[in-house]
Structures are given as C-alpha cells and as structure tokens.
Amino acid sequence: xxxxxxxxxxxxxxxxxxxxxxxxxxxxxxxxxxxxxxxxxxxxxxxxxxxxxxxxxxxxxxxxxxxxxxxxxxxxxxxxxxxxxxxxxxxxxxxxxxxxxxxxxxxxxxxxxxxxxxxxxxxxxxxxxxxxxxxxxxxxxxxxxxxxxxxxxxxxxxxxxxxxxxxxxxxxxxxxxxxxxxxxxxxxxxxxxxxxxxxxxxxxxxxxxxxxxxxxxxxxxxxxxxxxxxxxxxxxxxxxxxxxxxxxxxxxxxxxxxxxxxxxxxxxxxxxxxxxxxxxxxxxxxxxxxxxxxxxxxxxxxxxxxxxxxxxxxxxxxxxxxxxxxxxxxxxxxxxxxxxxxxxxxxxxxxxxxxxxxxxxxxxxxxxxxxxxxxxxxxxxxxxxxxxxxxxxxxxxxxxxxx
Amino acid sequence: xxxxxxxxxxxxxxxxxxxxxxxxxxxxxxxxxxxxxxxxxxxxxxxxxxxxxxxxxxxxxxxxxxxxxxxxxxxxxxxxxxxxxxxxxxxxxxxxxxxxxxxxxxxxxxxxxxxxxxxxxxxxxxxxxxxxxxxxxxxxxxxxxxxxxxxxxxxxxxxxxxxxxxxxxxxxxxxxxxxxxxxxxxxxxxxxxxxxxxxxxxxxxxxxxxxxxxxxxxxxxxxxxxxxxxxxxxxxxxxxxxxxxxxxxxxxxxxxxxxxxxxxxxxxxxxxxxxxxxxxxxxxxxxxxxxxxxxxxxxxxxxxxxxxxxxxxxxxxxxxxxxxxxxxxxxxxxxxxxxxxxxxxxxxxxxxxxxxxxxxxxxxxxxxxxxxxxxxxxxxxxxxxxxxxxxxxxxxxxxxxxx
Numbered sequence: 094x095x096x097x098x099x100x101x102x103x104x105x106x107x108x109x110x111x112x113x114x115x116x117x118x119x120x121x122x123x124x125x126x127x128x129x130x131x132x133x134x135x136x137x138x139x140x141x142x143x144x145x146x147x148x149x150x151x152x153x154x155x156x157x158x159x160x161x162x163x164x165x166x167x168x169x170x171x172x173x174x175x176x177x178x179x180x181x182x183x184x185x186x187x188x189x190x191x192x193x194x195x196x197x198x199x200x201x202x203x204x205x206x207x208x209x210x211x212x213x214x215x216x217x218x219x220x221x222x223x224x225x226x227x228x229x230x231x232x233x234x235x236x237x238x239x240x241x242x243x244x245x246x247x248x249x250x251x252x253x254x255x256x257x258x259x260x261x262x263x264x265x266x267x268x269x270x271x272x273x274x275x276x277x278x279x280x281x282x283x284x285x286x287x288x289x290x291x292x293x294x295x296x297x298x299x300x301x302x303x304x305x306x307x308x309x310x311x312x313x314x315x316x317x318x319x320x321x322x323x324x325x326x327x328x329x330x331x332x333x334x335x336x337x338x339x340x341x342x343x344x345x346x347x348x349x350x351x352x353x354x355x356x357x358x359x360x361x362x363x364x365x366x367x368x369x370x371x372x373x374x375x376x377x378x379x380x381x382x383x384x385x386x387x388x389x390x391x392x393x394x395x396x397x398x399x400x401x402x403x404x405x406x407x408x409x410x411x412x413x414x415x416x417x418x419x420x421x422x423x424x425x426x427x428x429x430x431x432x433x434x435x436x437x438x439x440x441x442x443x444x445x446x447x448x449x450x451x452x453x454x455x456x457x458x459x460x461x462x463x464x465x466x467x468x469x470x471x472x473x474x475x476x477x478x479x480x481x482x483x484x485x486x487x488x489x490x491x492x493x494x495x496x
Numbered sequence: 497x498x499x500x501x502x503x504x505x506x507x508x509x510x511x512x513x514x515x516x517x518x519x520x521x522x523x524x525x526x527x528x529x530x531x532x533x534x535x536x537x538x539x540x541x542x543x544x545x546x547x548x549x550x551x552x553x554x555x556x557x558x559x560x561x562x563x564x565x566x567x568x569x570x571x572x573x574x575x576x577x578x579x580x581x582x583x584x585x586x587x588x589x590x591x592x593x594x595x596x597x598x599x600x601x602x603x604x605x606x607x608x609x610x611x612x613x614x615x616x617x618x619x620x621x622x623x624x625x626x627x628x629x630x631x632x633x634x635x636x637x638x639x640x641x642x643x644x645x646x647x648x649x650x651x652x653x654x655x656x657x658x659x660x661x662x663x664x665x666x667x668x669x670x671x672x673x674x675x676x677x678x679x680x681x682x683x684x685x686x687x688x689x690x691x692x693x694x695x696x697x698x699x700x701x702x703x704x705x706x707x708x709x710x711x712x713x714x715x716x717x718x719x720x721x722x723x724x725x726x727x728x729x730x731x732x733x734x735x736x737x738x739x740x741x742x743x744x745x746x747x748x749x750x751x752x753x754x755x756x757x758x759x760x761x762x763x764x765x766x767x768x769x770x771x772x773x774x775x776x777x778x779x780x781x782x783x784x785x786x787x788x789x790x791x792x793x794x795x796x797x798x799x800x801x802x803x804x805x806x807x808x809x810x811x812x813x814x815x816x817x818x819x820x821x822x823x824x825x826x827x828x829x830x831x832x833x834x835x836x837x838x839x840x841x842x843x844x845x846x847x848x849x850x851x852x853x854x855x856x857x858x859x860x861x862x863x864x865x866x867x868x869x870x871x872x873x874x875x876x877x878x879x880x881x882x883x884x885x886x887x888x889x890x891x892x893x894x895x896x897x898x899x
Binding site for chain 2: 132133134135136137138139140141142143144145146147149150151153155158159160162163164170171172173174175176177178179180181183185187188189190191192193194214218219220221222223257258259285286306307308309310311312314315316319320388391392393394396425427429435437439
C-alpha cells in the first residue's frame with residue numbers, strides 16, 4: 094500500500110514537472126474572480142439531456158435505405174467502459190419496430206416437454222441478473238482488411254458497444270419448458286419485419302445467455318431490441334437477436350438465410366467457416382486516435398478499449414515506436430469477462446512523428462494479430478471477424494491519421 | 497461449480513413448477529404466428545432516445561423556485577446498479593449554469609507552493625480513472641424520521657443515484673501545486689451563481705477524490721456539474737461540488753454558510769454534529785415497493801439496492817414477516833466500494849398480508865438501524881442522514897404501501 098502510494102506520488106510529481114510548466118499560475122491568470130454568473134441557472138427537470146456543448150453522434154451508413162443499415166458508436170468520445178445507450182451502435186435488417194411491451198410475447202418451443210408463452214411481466218417476475226457485456230457486430234472493422242483502414246475509431250471500430258444488461262437467464266426458461274435430452278441447438282427469432290433468425294448451441298444457451306430487458310439502468314433502447322433482446326455474451330452481435338419473440342429448441346443448427354448468405358467466412362481453400370460465433374480479442378487506442386490532433390509535445394495519457402469474446406482481457410501492450418518496443422498499459426478494474434476493458438498509459442510525446450498501436454491478450458492466451466498475420470491465416474475472401482492491431486500515425490504537427 | 501449449477505437447476509425447476517402453471521402453453525395461445533409487422537420499422541438514428549412506452553421521470557420538488565429544489569431518481573424503475581444519467585437526482589441551490597467547457601477554468605490555490613489554473617483540455621490530458629460510485633444527498637429520506645415515511649421508493653430514497661464516473665484524481669493536482677506540510681483541509685467551490693462551497697479533509701482529497709468529467713460513458717450531465725464535478729466517494733452529496741471552479745488548501749475547515757445554516761445535525765443535548773461526511777449503510781427494496789401492486793400469489797423476485805459510504809456492502813438480509821426471520825439476499829457481483837449493490841431474493845407470496853424489509857451490513861460491520869434505534873441515538877432535531885430500515889406492507893389485494 095505504502096509502496097503503491099509512493100509510486101503514484103512519483104508519477105504525479107513527474108507529471109507536475111512536465112505539465113506544470115505550460116500551466117497558467119494563479120497570480121498570472123487574473124481569470125478567477127469571486128464574481129460568478131449574475132442570473133440563476135436552469136431549473137430542475139423531469140428527464141435530463143446532455144449539454145448543448147456536447148455533439149458526439151453515431152455515424153450512420155445506409156446499406157439500402159434508412160431502415161437497412163448501421164450506425165457506429167463514436168468510441169473516441171466515450172469514457173470508462175459503459176457506452177451511453179443513446180450512442181450504442183445499430184445494425185438493422187428491416188428497421189426498428191415499435192413494440193408495445195404489454196402486447197409482446199415470447200414463445201419457447203420445439204424439442205421441449207411443455208412449450209410456453211411468456212409475457213414481459215412474467216419474465217420480469219423471474220430471478221434476474223445484471224452483467225456488463227460488450228456487443229460487437231462481426232462485420233466491425235471490415236474496412237481493416239485493406240492496408241488503409243478506417244480513418245477514425247468510429248469508422249474502424251464503431252460497431253462495438255458495452256452496456257450493463259439486466260434480464261432473465263435463458264437457462265431458467267429452458268428448464269421451465271423441459272429441454273429434451275437429444276436437443277443440441279436453439280433458434281432465436283426477432284420481431285422485426287424480416288424476423289431475423291440465428292442458431293446458437295444449446296450449451297451456450299444454458300451457460301450464460303440472457304433475455305435482457307434492462308440496459309444501463311433503464312429499459313433496453315428500441316434500437317437495441319426493446320422490450321427484449323437475447324444477449325449471447327462474447328458472440329457476434331447478430332446472434333444477440335433483438336425484439337426477441339421466439340426460441341425454438343432443435344437437434345441441430347437451422348442454417349437460416351442469414352447464416353448462409355451472410356455471417357459465414359470463405360477461406361482461401363474454398364471452404365467456408367460457419368458459426369464462427371466467438372469474437373476474438375481486440376483492442377484500439379481511442380485517444381489519441383485518427384482525426385484528433387495533439388496540441389503539442391509533452392505529457393498526456395494514451396487510452397483505449399480492449400475486449401474478448403472468450404473472457405477477460407489479461408493484458409494490453411502499447412507501442413509508440415512502430416512495434417519495436419512494448420509497454421504494459423494499466424487495465425481498469427474491476428474487469429468483466431466479455432466486456433470492454435479500459436486501458437491507460439501515461440506517455441510523453443517528444444514532437445517527432447510516432448506510430449501508436451495496442452495489442453490485447455485475453456485469458457485464453459490468445460494475442461491480437463497484425464493485419465499480415467490475419468490474412469496469412471484466413472485469406473481475404475471474408476470481411477468478418479477482423480481484429481487486426483490498429484495503427485495510428487502521429488505527424489510532427491500533432492495530427493493523428495490511420496497508419 | 498457443479499454444486500452451484502445443480503443448485504441453480506433446482507431453483508429454476510422450482511420456479512417452473514410454480515410459475516409454469518399460470519403460463520399459457522403454446523398450443524393454447526394461438527398468439528404466435530409467422531406473420532410479423534408488414535411495414536419496415538424505424539430508421540437508424542444519430543442519437544437514440546428511449547421507447548415512447550417508457551415514461552419514468554424524476555419527481556421534482558421546488559423549495560423556492562424551479563432553480564432551487566430537487567428531483568428524485570425513480571429507483572423503482574431502474575435496473576442493475578447504474579442510474580440512467582437522464583434520471584440521476586438533482587439538488588440545486590441556484591440552478592444549473594450553462595458552462596462552455598472551452599472557457600471553464602479550475603483554480604487550485606491556498607496553502608500550496610505554486611497555485612495553478614487548469615483548462616478542461618489540460619485536465620483531460622492527465623492520467624484518468626473510472627470508478628462506479630453512488631452520490632446521495634444527506635437530506636435523502638428526510639421524511640423517514642416520521643412513522644409514516646415516503647409512500648414510494650422515489651419519494652423516500654430518490655435523492656441517491658449511481659454512475660460510472662471518469663476523471664482525474666484530485667491527488668494529482670494537489671501534488672502538482674505542492675501542498676504545504678501544515679495543510680489539513682480543502683475548500684471546493686462551484687461555478688453556480690451561489691458559488692456553493694464545502695470543506696473536505698485533505699486526507700480525503702489525497703485518498704480517492706475525483707475531478708469527474710465523464711459520467712456513464714459520456715460527458716457529465718449539466719445538472720451533475722458539467723463540465724467538472726468533484727466526486728468525494730461515499731461522502732454526502734453536497735460535498736461533491738458541481739461545476740467545480742476552485743480548490744483552496746487550508747489548515748482547517750472553512751465553516752461556510754452551507755456548513756452552518758445547513759448540513760449540520762443538532763443532537764438532543766443541544767450540541768451539533770458538523771462534518772458528518774460519510775453516508776451510513778442503507779438499503780431499500782425497490783420491487784415490490786410502495787405504489788406497486790403484486791398481480792397475485794406465486795413466485796416472484798424481491799430486488800433492491802444497498803450502499804455504504806464506508807466501503808463495500810457485505811450483506812443484505814430480507815424479512816418478509818415483520819422482522820421475525822431474515823434471509824440473506826444474493827448480492828450482484830462485482831460489488832464496488834461506495835457504490836450501489838443490487839440485491840435479489842426469490843420469494844413466493846402466499847397471498848396473505850406481509851411486511852417486507854431489508855437490512856444492510858457494510859464491510860466495517862455497521863448494520864442499518866431501525867427507525868427507533870436511529871431516534872434513540874440521534875434524537876429528532878436534524879433531518880439529515882436518515883438510513884432507517886424501510887418497511888413495505890403488502891395487503892391481501894397485492895397493493896404495496898409504506899409500512
């Protein structure tokens with residue numbers, strides 16, 4: 094404890110020596126007076142909004158029309174590990190349905206002893222859990238297969254977000270209906286116009302899948318599946334079926350259209366990988382990052398996010414010299430499995446061009462690969478599951494660009 | 497691990513037996529068809545909003561005019577441990593200033609070697625941390641001194657909320673200015689029209705106080721102190737000075753007007769307690785709770801929130817028989833010190849009138865007292881720091897009222 098304190102004291106004294114030089118001292122400033130605003134401020138409100146000075150938005154991308162597309166979280170404008178619900182990424186196949194929770198039903202059927210239909214009130218009366226989990230579209234970072242990937246964190250990594258989800262373990266419902274002994278998969282189906290469907294292994298459904306009705310303390314947002322979303326922790330986002338209306342138990346996967354036309358990966362040998370469900374370990378530096386500018390040489394913090402579909406992030410290393418040397422970043426505690434982990438590292442920029450990158454390792458020992466290593470392993474036929482190490486270039490004028 | 501699984505299996509099977517009886521079976525329902533909505537849903541959006549079906553709001557209370565008052569978090573409508581920022585409670589003394597972060601400055605001066613003024617950009621370049629902490633007004637539950645306290649969780653406990661805060665440790669700034677050796681207290685001052693001020697021990701400032709600019713992933717909300725709030729973990733909410741503009745180091749407390757006219761506690765012997773800064777351990781059942789109604793006898797979950805200004809919540813016990821017997825609730829993990837802890841307990845209501853209450857114990861061994869015990873100790877001259885055990889009465893028709 095003493096040792097930790099003295100370490101932090103040394104570190105902060107170091108920062109003072111560096112940053113203090115550029116700070117305005119009190120006697121010079123003349124800016125602080127005892128005069129405050131002369132009028133009263135704004136009133137109390139029933140439901141708050143952010144400051145008008147804050148303008149971060151999701152970057153939107155229509156694939157066909159405004160109902161079929163995606164919007165990306167501006168991760169470079171977020172703090173900590175929680176994504177503000179208003180900025181959680183979207184990926185819709187037929188738009189956001191407006192569902193009245195009083196009318197909503199969830200059917201659990203198939204290879205079960207007693208199929209059941211649940212109302213939202215019935216689900217909410219069941220034992221619940223709250224967990225912090227990321228959700229990431231398997232198409233996130235699809236532009237990163239090219240040498241010149243996305244110019245900003247939002248464009249390159251913005252199809253990933255992290256929330257505190259509250260809901261009922263799917264296991265509870267499956268045990269109520271009585272899953273038959275030869276069952277091995279489930280189908281999850283959404284209540285959007287296209288009835289989005291995905292197959293998941295029964296073992297996953299019994300392990301940690303949640304039927305979530307809460308997100309970051311309030312009801313789940315419409316674009317995240319209001320009033321109910323399946324959360325399959327660590328699995329590709331499209332398996333976390335939104336507006337959940339049906340769970341069907343079966344003895345094999347369903348090979349629905351979204352599992353054949355999409356979300357499979359063609360390998361160099363002409364064979365396709367199917368059901369590549371777990372998201373690989375990944376990280377990105379969010380500050381400084383593409384599109385930002387460093388005011389000048391001196392001390393600053395490097396910060397970013399790391400996550401893995403296979404559990405805890407165990408380590409994040411940062412290189413500021415193009416990958417020659419690496420330093421361990423501090424990881425924000427408590428870490429949660431299958432959730433964003435914020436990493437931070439004090440850094441002093443000397444004003445010379447620099448190349449920043451981060452490399453995550455998860456609790457299975459898996460290490461985030463370079464782009465070259467990724468292509469070597471999987472070829473370039475598929476755009477899914479790109480978790481390459483992201484490189485940011487810092488120019489002498491402080492401008493940060495995709496490296 | 498095996499044992500845990502089988503325990504949970506038994507529990508869920510039990511739930512199925514109870515709840516399943518009242519559920520609609522698939523073949524009877526006729527409600528689930530393959531027909532979905534015929535039109536596309538809503539489009540992707542740059543900044544999301546909650547569903548129009550969700551209407552939870554903060555209950556507002558003007559003390560003099562809309563700028564001087566409070567609004568209360570509807571804790572009974574929240575999930576998990578994060579309070580949605582839009583529903584975080586407010587308590588303002590002169591309204592919410594509209595501050596341009598580019599113009600905002602923070603002065604650190606007094607008994608220091610080198611007073612400094614910080615811009616927001618300078619603060620944000622410093623090493624940061626993110627922590628989940630509750631903030632509670634010391635006047636929360638002021639109505640609970642009476643036998644017939646607040647009718648709902650919101651009215652009785654709503655001046656408490658919990659967020660993931662991101663910012664700079666105050667320690668970092670104090671080490672940069674160089675605190676003189678005989679200093680022992682600080683003053684924190686806000687940039688609201690009344691320049692709200694509070695004294696805090698220097699030891700606390702050096703321990704875990706944060707200058708927070710982030711809340712739940714985004715910039716701190718205007719009514720929480722945008723662009724910068726002092727977070728003094730576990731201390732009474734008014735010490736967490738909003739719109740922070742100044743920190744002054746001194747060799748004693750300042751006895752400012754809000755520490756003499758308010759926020760002190762007159763004891764039965766005529767002496768006043770001052771600087772009762774730590775919030776005592778407290779808990780409240782949020783579901784079922786006052787104003788709600790239980791649909792009918794059967795299985796359901798009891799859920800609520802507990803917190804302590806002195807660290808971790810170690811235990812929450814629940815009684816459903818007026819305090820004769822108590823059962824340990826499950827605590828949501830990971831628990832965070834000085835943060836909300838969600839507790840949950842499966843319960844089966846037999847339809848007879850019942851009396852529900854929760855009792856928290858924190859890591860210091862402190863146990864939440866009854867109202868009688870509290871009055872015995874402190875008398876009734878002060879309305880602050882009421883952490884009595886809250887009692888909910890359930891009538892035979894399922895209606896829940898203040899007990």
